[in-house]
Amino acid sequence: MKTTNAFYKHLMSGVSFMIPFVVAGGILIAISFAFGYTAFQDKELFFGVPYYLMQIGGGSGAFGLMVPILSGYIAFSIADRPGLAPGMVGGLVAGSIGAGFLGGMVAGFLAGYVVLGIRKVIVLPKSLAGIMPVLVIPVLSTLIVGFSLYYVLGAPVTFINKAISDFLTSLSGGSAILLGLILGTMMAFDMGGPVNKAAYAFGTATLVLGQGSAVMAAVMAGGMVPPLGIGLATLAFKKKFSEDQREAGKAALVLGASFITEGAIPFAAADPARVLPSIMVGGALAGAISMALGCTLAVPHGGVFVFFAVENILGYVIAVVAGSLATAALLGVLKKDVE
Template sequence: MKRLVAVTGCPTGIAHTFMAAEALQQAAKQHGVSLKVETRGATGVENRLTEEEIQEAHAVIISADVDVEEERFAGKPVVRVPLGEAIKKANDVIERALAQSPREAEARPTPKKEESKEAQRSGPYRHLMNGVSFMIPLVVAGGLMIALSFVFGIKAFEQKGTLAAALMDIGGGTAFALMVPVLSGYIAYSIADKAGLAPGLIGGMLASKLGAGFLGGIVAGFLAGYVAQGIKTWLPLPKALERLKPIVIIPFLSSLIVGLLMIYVIGAPIKNIMTAMTAWLQSLGTANAVWLGLVLGAMMAFDMGGPVNKAAYTFSVGLLGSQVYGPMAATMAAGMVPPLGLWLATLIAKSKFSEEEREAGKAAGILGLSFITEGAIPFAAADPIRVIPSLMIGSAVTGALSMVWGCALRAPHGGVFVLAIPHAVERLGYYVLAIAIGTVVTALLVTWLKRKPTEQGGNENGSQNSDQTR
């Protein structure tokens, strides 16, 4: 029996990571192939591959937007696919892995050399998402701490020595203070491994101190990573000094270069951009608020946890550190709507869904309440041409209404469970109404456009039976 190994991982590490792993395992079982999947999710690395398992594997499947320590797979044929493809086309991925030739792979020096042009172009995105994956736990923990401090009153934290003040210090003064340095540090780590961590953290801290915000952190992270990688690769040293290179020379020189550039060249312009953007967001008129909400909402539903979804989420999360809370409210509400809308659709139009889809609808409802947009993926994969536009319209409506009604959210995750925290959401009634309206719009559009199960099998416009997506 042929053996395969795989690694899956997404920045949030909540749904896509494990959905891809499950889809690949089911496809491998159908092909009679042994497959072990290492997952890199919110709780860290699980089911880690051993050196022996990697050596015995016929090929390696990598479906991840985060660092997966690819150097482990040198000399092995590697198949790289986006997470969405691993979830929707797992059978094709397994077949591609089985078709690989080990003899051809042995001639390739490292996995980096065998990357396609498409994979190389996606490199900066992977580095960014690696930083985001390490930043998100800090943002979520900090945001919830801040939200809890509001239980005692919106300004209760101003009274020193109180529990509210302690919660605000933990969340805002500490967790949020680490947000940008960690983002920057782990972008640099993804590029240059350990050599990039010190200059990345330092550059990110300087970005925070200079007021350059998350944009400055992103720039500092890429700068630190490429500077450290450049020194590591291109600075020749006498053999006696080579051992000091990773411990002393690279951290010192890269931190010096990044630090001076941030202070004297980069920091001030990016601070001006952040200040202008923050001022614009805080002074949005109704028309601009509508457009921003529409765009953020549609992005959240477009690929349901993919690159576009995460771009909208990262943008909104980054603004929390600048005390801009409107986009975060629109983003979370819009992200809840796709699975909630599909759940409602399975209730009001049962005849248009198979028994299996109706059961999946119940799970989608729970995931939607928890702000896990990925709950809509099985439905979108089965009938993308009808379902995805319906989801995008419903989410866009919710995002626009949330912005127009002035809703604000201080916690970056949690779904309906955050709504119970006093003062975590401004204009709570309108916020719930925006989510409800978007849910209804989505459900009505899906039920109007969707065909009955017997009609879907013969559809040539992109529909597929639900068995093909598993």
Template sequence: MRTLKFLQKHLMTATSYMIPFVVAGGILFALSVMLSGQAAVPDAGWLAKLNQIGAAGLALFIPILGGYIAFSMADKPGLAPGMIGAYLANEIGAGFIGGIIAGFLAGFVVIQLKKIKLAPSMRTLGSIFIYPLLGTLITGGIIVFLIGEPISGFMDWMTNALNNLSGAAKVPLGALLGAMISFDMGGPVNKVAATFAQTQVDTLPYLMGGVGVAICVPPIGLGVATLLFPKKFTRVEKDSGIAALLMGSVGITEGAIPFATADPLRVIPSIMVGSIVGNVSAFLFGCLNHAPWGGLIVLPVVDNRIGYIASIALGAVVTAIMLRILKKDATELDEALEEGQDIDDLDINFEDI
């Protein structure tokens, strides 16, 4: 249970810093897409500028996540290695899961570096120069030289595997695509599945019919869960649920990430099952989506809109029910971690987590 306490403390501390970036960036991005009326990112005018602002927030949240995991572990010397490491992880396509790994890696590296005894005259320099510099070099080096190539190869393998399955039966293909879309929410697995469907939108629009549903089920399902089962979520999570609903409606899967980072072992399986149900349902209903996008915003270019909406509803309800079953009620520990409080003095039984 000490390991669980360790992981949860640092993840939730980082999540509390990350949420404003996801919410601000995601809502502005969503508004730009919604107001454009094109079910796509606007490329001209003031809406393109609004989209640019929102995209900046979404681009920053993974470095913020990794940075504050390392900060929580190793204090200020861990901040730069964590942020830079998470940025690099995202650049090579590892997504938010890569950002989490980079954050814990940076925190561990800096903790080990701080065990090296420095002369008294060098201690201040260590915190602002030596530890951040060496921590960034080691963390960044591991990500760029050791992790980047395997991720690239893994994405190529997944792409080839999906191409070989393009003629498979709709139920297994829909289940696979739904699971991939929601597994890492913008990471390499998600990108492979989304690209597979987007590149065939003109010839096989049923693929985007399912994937368009799977894209929005995680944030919508989580938003619905915060409304139906509020005791399962902290105060900040309940507030984030409204933003998740808006982001999901315009096809921004990342609205689910704050929930997944805070409780990955319960949230990720729940949204995967929900997305599988939604994707398979859309395939079986014969929904065709003629836009390389997802969410409710593409309804004007969807064939069988009732089936499309029903598939989203089914996936969201299944997600919410899964969360109701798997998640325990939010505790004093969760609220303390969310506020960044020192939890060591709290009277909490970790066997209940």
């Protein structure tokens, strides 16, 4: 149990530091698209504003930093400041070899524990102790993490990442509704964990600049529902939540509207047996309806703030509302009154 708690503590540390980059990048990309889906391709249009917005928010800016930040701060959580350099470099390497978010997570944990190992194995005389944090640890740990990813771990992690993507792609033909259901469930399952990030990475991979993606729409719908549904439940079924939870429910509504699935974590941690099934059903329903109604999304993040980048916005609102209401209703049925 302690090992599991430590794993999620370190993982959520990385995710929490990554979220501002995801939100900032997603909204800047959405603003760029507001000038026209292809306006960013011409540096001369609108004084270059859409072009530079895409540069700042996209792969050359905020979005390009997502995996290194995730990886770096997982390592930071494990090994403190010395874990940051090997963690971030490991995240960059993971991205370069196609290992994605999954590779970034592996790199972060590897970097953190490699640093802890170096501290135990290498003991220098007091006169040289000062070079450990500035020379020995960063150089050795970065070297070990980088070589491990290139020569040992990179291939299997990339294979797993691709296998998940290929499986989901195979459903996108004749089984679009089933795909939406699976993606919505994955987004709700661990609320920012490996399964959630695998679904999100698949969604972003289907985006073609200037075009909407049905998969990305289903992913965002499924990810918005858990905190939104919980927030609604705290308003509709007040007796089933403590005063602190009712206050947290207001924040969950804002986080859900912003597509920050992690807003559901405190509630799921307190009552996983009832909360997890409720949010997974709601997420699955939202993803399936989004796919069934042919909704598409042209940006990777932003929640309600990027609804102008949604095609069939009415259908999309129906999907998100239906999923949120389903989650709230299930919580109302499953949870007991607070004594």
